Amino acid sequence: MAGSLRQFLDSDAVWLKVLGAIILILITRIAGQIVYNVFLHPLARIPGPRSMAASVLPMGWVRTQGRAPYKLAELHERYGPVVRIGPNEVSCVGSAAFRDVYGFRAGKGGPMPRDQRAVLSRRAFGAISLLQADVRTHAELRHRMNPAFSERAAREQEPLVARYVDSLVRRLAAECAAAVDGAAVVDMCRYAAWATFDIQGHLLFGEDVFGSLEHGRDHPWPTTTMSFFRALTWVKLATELLTPRVLLTVQKLAMGLGAGGGRRRHAETAKRLGDRRMAAAGGGRPDGHPDYMSYIVRGGAKNTSGTTLTREEMYANAQVLMTAGSETVATVLCGALYYLLAHPAALARLAREVRAAFASDADIGFAGVSEPGRLEYLHAVLSETMRLWHPVATPMVRQVPRGGCEVAGYHVPEGALIGVTNYATTRSEKYFRHAERFVPERWLGAPEYADDDRDAFQPFGYGPMSCIGSALGRLESRLLLAKLIWHFDLELMPGSENWLDNMVNHMIWQKPPLMVKLRPVQTTAGS
Numbered sequence: 001m002a003g004s005l006r007q008f009l010d011s012d013a014v015w016l017k018v019l020g021a022i023i024l025i026l027i028t029r030i031a032g033q034i035v036y037n038v039f040l041h042p043l044a045r046i047p048g049p050r051s052m053a054a055s056v057l058p059m060g061w062v063r064t065q066g067r068a069p070y071k072l073a074e075l076h077e078r079y080g081p082v083v084r085i086g087p088n089e090v091s092c093v094g095s096a097a098f099r100d101v102y103g104f105r106a107g108k109g110g111p112m113p114r115d116q117r118a119v120l121s122r123r124a125f126g127a128i129s130l131l132q133a134d135v136r137t138h139a140e141l142r143h144r145m146n147p148a149f150s151e152r153a154a155r156e157q158e159p160l161v162a163r164y165v166d167s168l169v170r171r172l173a174a175e176c177a178a179a180v181d182g183a184a185v186v187d188m189c190r191y192a193a194w195a196t197f198d199i200q201g202h203l204l205f206g207e208d209v210f211g212s213l214e215h216g217r218d219h220p221w222p223t224t225t226m227s228f229f230r231a232l233t234w235v236k237l238a239t240e241l242l243t244p245r246v247l248l249t250v251q252k253l254a255m256g257l258g259a260g261g262g263r264r265r266h267a268e269t270a271k272r273l274g275d276r277r278m279a280a281a282g283g284g285r286p287d288g289h290p291d292y293m294s295y296i297v298r299g300g301a302k303n304t305s306g307t308t309l310t311r312e313e314m315y316a317n318a319q320v321l322m323t324a325g326s327e328t329v330a331t332v333l334c335g336a337l338y339y340l341l342a343h344p345a346a347l348a349r350l351a352r353e354v355r356a357a358f359a360s361d362a363d364i365g366f367a368g369v370s371e372p373g374r375l376e377y378l379h380a381v382l383s384e385t386m387r388l389w390h391p392v393a394t395p396m397v398r399q400v401p402r403g404g405c406e407v408a409g410y411h412v413p414e415g416a417l418i419g420v421t422n423y424a425t426t427r428s429e430k431y432f433r434h435a436e437r438f439v440p441e442r443w444l445g446a447p448e449y450a451d452d453d454r455d456a457f458q459p460f461g462y463g464p465m466s467c468i469g470s471a472l473g474r475l476e477s478r479l480l481l482a483k484l485i486w487h488f489d490l491e492l493m494p495g496s497e498n499w500l501d502n503m504v505n506h507m508i509w510q511k512p513p514l515m516v517k518l519r520p521v522q523t524t525a526g527s
Helices: 002-010 012-040 050-054 057-064 068-079 095-102 121-125 135-149 151-156 158-178 188-205 220-241 244-256 261-278 292-299 311-342 344-357 366-370 376-388 422-426 440-444 470-487
Strands: 082-086 089-092 184-187 405-407 410-412 417-420 488-492 515-520
Touching: 012 050, 050 057, 050 082, 057 068, 057 220, 068 082, 068 089, 068 422, 089 095, 095 405, 095 417, 121 261, 121 311, 135 151, 135 292, 135 311, 151 158, 151 366, 151 470, 158 184, 158 188, 158 470, 158 515, 184 188, 188 220, 188 261, 188 292, 188 311, 188 470, 220 311, 261 311, 311 344, 311 376, 311 470, 311 488, 344 376, 344 470, 366 470, 376 440, 376 470, 470 488
Parallel strands: 089 417
Antiparallel strands: 082 089, 184 515, 405 410, 488 515
16 A cells, blocks of 8 residues: 555656646636736726736836836826726826825825835835835924925025036036137036035035045946936836735845845945034034035924934935935936037027026026026926926825725725826826927917916925925026036037937936037136
8 A cells, every 4th residue: 555655656647747736726826816907906997008907017027127207108198197007006197196196185084105015214224214204204204304405495505506516617617628629528417417416415414425526536326326226126026026024035135145235335325424424513514504414403393302313314314315316406407408409499598598697607696596587498498308308207106095096087996006107297298288399488478388287297296295305406407507508508419319219217317428519608718
């Protein structure tokens, strides 16, 4: 009897049958899940590709390849204002969607929470950042940090910002002076990144921590940032495929194998610089320039421990604010320069406006670039740039709370992920006439564009979790563009004519070199 059993178990045919049965069970389970996702899931009524309804893999692959903004715009053009892009995920467009998804939702349970499944900053720093905080934590953090990001604080930070903007102008002028014909060819993306990262680094840490403009070289932080955001698209996909416990285990293994080296270096840099800044006496700086911590220490609301920000909160938020406050401004500046250079009539009009508005370089400041009626075309150029090429082109995802929500006539059930796609919204003819064209005049009351849905344009986000740094972001963008246009004549170089075509986006735009020829304006030489 025992021999027969052993002979039976040793039979290859038996193990092949067992293996076949296991494979059949797996196939049946996967097929059953696909059928449920496509036909029986609570989101089954929402239009979209069946492949995306069936699995997270199609949209996950699109994200990892940097094609999400383009694919989402294509899907909304085909399926309408609400599109199912995953078994449990929905993308929306339109002004009403901003209110429904990101608004205060008075009487409906309050703002929608963020997706909390892959919160990295708490594991890195022991605290949560504004970008990943839940509704309650976000409100508490923002209340304590608001003094550093008010309109008043932004204007008080002008001397510090102007120092780096002027340094950018001097370095570009030096490049021109060194050229044989007095005209330099430079990568404006590189120079824009140097300026904005230097500004944000000083505002966060109270000193010129990167020195990019001073030394004329890249710092590892911006370079690592791009790699970090590319990795986040894979984290997003892993979050969809794995349970939280398995995901955490995989992340720990990846870190142990060295895959998280860039993130560790980011965290270590943030901690080192944060410690140095928080060790400074009082809330001020020796150079007299206020930075973010000056306002937070001096005027921020206290937390339960009686302080404004804990050391861990400083670490977590410094890393987020460093990128959010620099990369976005650099993106807007590069985009504006490209659109202007690709549209010579617009560039000529802006040059006339800026050079007529200021008698000297010293007159160009926050007040001058913001005075109503003074630089209307410059403001229109920046708005049109952000409409066409939003720095945050993909959705900021929220999780639908208890009871679900209504968006554009569709009921989205509790637990589903939802977000509004800026790129697809502002490039749609449903909301903007000639949506694919660069037309700054639409913001200046041109009758042809009177029916544009201005509420569908939310460059700094919408609702209680909108961009905390919008006041300084606006002022910094205006000052940078005004100074460059006042000082230099610019020309787009061959090879950069199609700079925007098929640009990769991993949450932020991975910008290739934007090669521009600069020549100092003769009337301002030596100013």
